Amino acid sequence: MRSTHDVTNQVPPLIDYDAADYPVLLEGLAREGAAWAVDGVHELGRLAGSAQAQQWGDLAEAHPPLLKTHDRYGHRIDEVEYQPAYHELMRVAVEHGLHGSSWSEPGPGAHVARAAKFLVWSLADAGHGCPISMTHAVVPALRVDPVLAELYEPLLTSREYDFGLRAPLSKRGLIAGMSMTEKQGGSDVRANTTRACAQSDGSYLLTGHKWFTSAPMSDVFLVLAQEADSGLSCFLLPRVLPDGSLNRMFLQRLKDKLGNHSNASSEVEYDEAVAWRVGEIGRGVRTIIEMVNMTRLDCIIGSASGMRAGIAQATHHATHRAAFGAQLVDQPLMRNVLADLAIEAEASTTVGLWLAGTTDRALAGDARAAALRRVALSVSKYFVCKRGPGHAAEAMECLGGNGYAEESRMPRLYREAPVLSVWEGSGNVAALDSLRAMAKEPESMAVFLDELDSVAGSDARLDHAVATLKAELSDPGELEHRARRVVEHMALALQGALLVRSGHPAVADAFCASRLGGDWGSAYGTLPTGVDTAAIIERATPKVA
Numbered sequence: 001m002r003s004t005h006d007v008t009n010q011v012p013p014l015i016d017y018d019a020a021d022y023p024v025l026l027e028g029l030a031r032e033g034a035a036w037a038v039d040g041v042h043e044l045g046r047l048a049g050s051a052q053a054q055q056w057g058d059l060a061e062a063h064p065p066l067l068k069t070h071d072r073y074g075h076r077i078d079e080v081e082y083q084p085a086y087h088e089l090m091r092v093a094v095e096h097g098l099h100g101s102s103w104s105e106p107g108p109g110a111h112v113a114r115a116a117k118f119l120v121w122s123l124a125d126a127g128h129g130c131p132i133s134m135t136h137a138v139v140p141a142l143r144v145d146p147v148l149a150e151l152y153e154p155l156l157t158s159r160e161y162d163f164g165l166r167a168p169l170s171k172r173g174l175i176a177g178m179s180m181t182e183k184q185g186g187s188d189v190r191a192n193t194t195r196a197c198a199q200s201d202g203s204y205l206l207t208g209h210k211w212f213t214s215a216p217m218s219d220v221f222l223v224l225a226q227e228a229d230s231g232l233s234c235f236l237l238p239r240v241l242p243d244g245s246l247n248r249m250f251l252q253r254l255k256d257k258l259g260n261h262s263n264a265s266s267e268v269e270y271d272e273a274v275a276w277r278v279g280e281i282g283r284g285v286r287t288i289i290e291m292v293n294m295t296r297l298d299c300i301i302g303s304a305s306g307m308r309a310g311i312a313q314a315t316h317h318a319t320h321r322a323a324f325g326a327q328l329v330d331q332p333l334m335r336n337v338l339a340d341l342a343i344e345a346e347a348s349t350t351v352g353l354w355l356a357g358t359t360d361r362a363l364a365g366d367a368r369a370a371a372l373r374r375v376a377l378s379v380s381k382y383f384v385c386k387r388g389p390g391h392a393a394e395a396m397e398c399l400g401g402n403g404y405a406e407e408s409r410m411p412r413l414y415r416e417a418p419v420l421s422v423w424e425g426s427g428n429v430a431a432l433d434s435l436r437a438m439a440k441e442p443e444s445m446a447v448f449l450d451e452l453d454s455v456a457g458s459d460a461r462l463d464h465a466v467a468t469l470k471a472e473l474s475d476p477g478e479l480e481h482r483a484r485r486v487v488e489h490m491a492l493a494l495q496g497a498l499l500v501r502s503g504h505p506a507v508a509d510a511f512c513a514s515r516l517g518g519d520w521g522s523a524y525g526t527l528p529t530g531v532d533t534a535a536i537i538e539r540a541t542p543k544v545a
Helices: 023-031 035-048 051-062 084-095 110-121 129-142 146-156 284-320 332-363 367-398 410-422 427-440 442-453 460-474 483-502 505-516 533-540
Strands: 066-070 076-081 176-179 195-198 204-214 220-227 232-238 249-254 265-278
Touching: 023 035, 023 110, 023 332, 035 051, 035 110, 051 084, 066 249, 076 249, 084 129, 110 129, 110 284, 110 332, 129 146, 129 176, 129 204, 129 220, 129 284, 176 204, 176 284, 195 265, 204 220, 204 232, 220 265, 220 284, 232 284, 284 332, 284 367, 284 410, 284 533, 332 367, 332 483, 332 505, 332 533, 367 410, 367 427, 367 442, 367 483, 427 442, 427 483, 442 460, 442 483, 460 483, 460 505, 483 505, 505 533
Parallel strands: 176 220, 195 220
Antiparallel strands: 066 076, 195 204, 204 265, 220 232, 232 265, 249 265
16 A cells, blocks of 8 residues: 555654653642652652553553453352553552552651642543542541551551452451442432441441442442431441451442543442441541541542643643644644643642642641631632533643544543542532531631731732622622632632742732633633743643653
8 A cells, every 4th residue: 555645743642751740749749848759759750651651541441340240150249350450550559658658657748748649640540549549538537446447547558559359457458438329319428328237246237229339349448327316327348358258248330430431430239238337326427527528639639630631731732733834832822722721720739739738737736727628628629620621621622633532532531520520529519518617617717718818918819809709708698509609719719829829920920810800701711911821831831851
C-alpha cells in the first residue's frame, strides 16, 4: 500500500514528565508545613507521569472488574476479579502511604503531604483512589474503640498491599470500605433498615441490603445498622472471619456506572453477617462522621486532581498544535480559555491543601482550626466538586475532535468528574450540611468570617464580595431555598481570600476580577482584559523534557 499522507501538526503524547512539577502544589506544600515531603511528592509525580503508570490506568479503565459469585463447582465465593494493572496502581498507592501515612507518621503537614500525593497519583487513575481514600478515612472512626484500633490500625496503615480474601488479622496489610447507603434512603442513612442482633460473645449479626458499597473486596467495612430500639450504630464487619470462613456478605451485582470504571461498586446482602460494634449504641452517625469528613476532603482533592489533568492536557495540546497560522497557545481567545481553566484548577488545589493543613491543625488540638474546618469543608465539598464536570468538558473541547476520542483520555476524565460531587453527599446534601454547621455550631461561622476578614483591605473586589456575603447571611428568610447561592458565595470568598493572601499575584488578580468582580461570563474563556494570561498559563503547562 502507498502512503497517502504524512502525519504533521499532531501533538506528542504527554508522558514521561513529573506530574508533581506544578507550582501551586509545591507552593501549597511549603505554605502548609509540608516542605519536608517535596522529594517524596516528586518521586510519585515522576511515576504518575510515566508511560508505565498511564498504561496501568488505561488497562484498569478498559477492563472493569468482574463479579464471580460462584466457583466452577457451585460454591458461593463472592469475589471480584480485577485487571492486574489495578493491583499495580493499588500497590504503588499503598507503598507511598496514600492510605495511612497521615496516621502512622503524624506530625506537622502529615495530611498535607498525603493530600498532595493523592492528588498527583490520581492522575494515573482516579478509580482506585476510592478504596485508598476509605482506608485512610476509617482510622479516626475506628479509634473510638481502643481495642479494635489496637488490633487493626497497624494493618490499615501498613505499607504492604496484600490482596486476597483471608482472615484480616492474618494479613500483612488491610484495605477498608464503608457500607451505609440503602435503596430507600440514599443520603438519609437514618432511614436504614439493616438490623443488628447482639450475641452473647459480644459480636452482632447483621441482616439487610446495602444499595451501594464501593470496593467490596476490601478486608473490613464500617457498616451502619439499626440496633434494637436504640437507633443506628456503627459496626466493623470483616469479609473473612477469624477462622478463615467467608462472612455472610453476599455480592448481588456490580453497578454499571457512568465512570469510575476501574473501581468495583456493588449491592450487598448481609444475612446474619458477623460484626463488632464500634462506638456507643445508637451513635453510629456520630461515630462514622469523621470517616465521612476525611473522604469528603478526598473528593475535593480528587476534583482538583481532575482539573489538573484537564488543564495539563489542554495547555500541552495548545502548545504543540497550530491552527489558522499560529500555535493555539498564542491565539488570544484560546489563551483566555486556558487561563480561565488554570485559575479554577489553582483555586481548587489551593483550598484543598489549605483544608488538609487545617485538618492537621485541628487534629493537633487547635480548636479554631476544628471549627473552621467544620464549615469550610462542607462549603468546599459543594463548590469544588460541582465545578469539576464543567471544567472537564471545557478542557476536552480545547483538544477539539481529538479530545472527544477515547485515546486522548479526556472522555475518561469527563466521565469521572461527576462522581466526586455525588459521593459523600451530593450537592444539596453538602449545601444543607453547611447551613446545619452554621446553625448548630455558630462558632464555626464566626471563625469562617474571621478568616475572610483577615485579608480585608487587600483587594476591593474581595472586600465587596465579603460584604455581600455577610448581607446574605444576615437575612434568615428562605435560607434553605437560597442555600446553593449562599454556599457558592462562601466558597468563592474563601478561595479569593486564600489566593489574595498567598497565591500567585496574576492568579489572584484574575480570580477576583472574574469570580468576585462580576466581569465573567457563563462559560470558561470570558476573563476580562488586562489579565496576565501568559503567567497563568505558564504555571499550568507541564514541563516535558
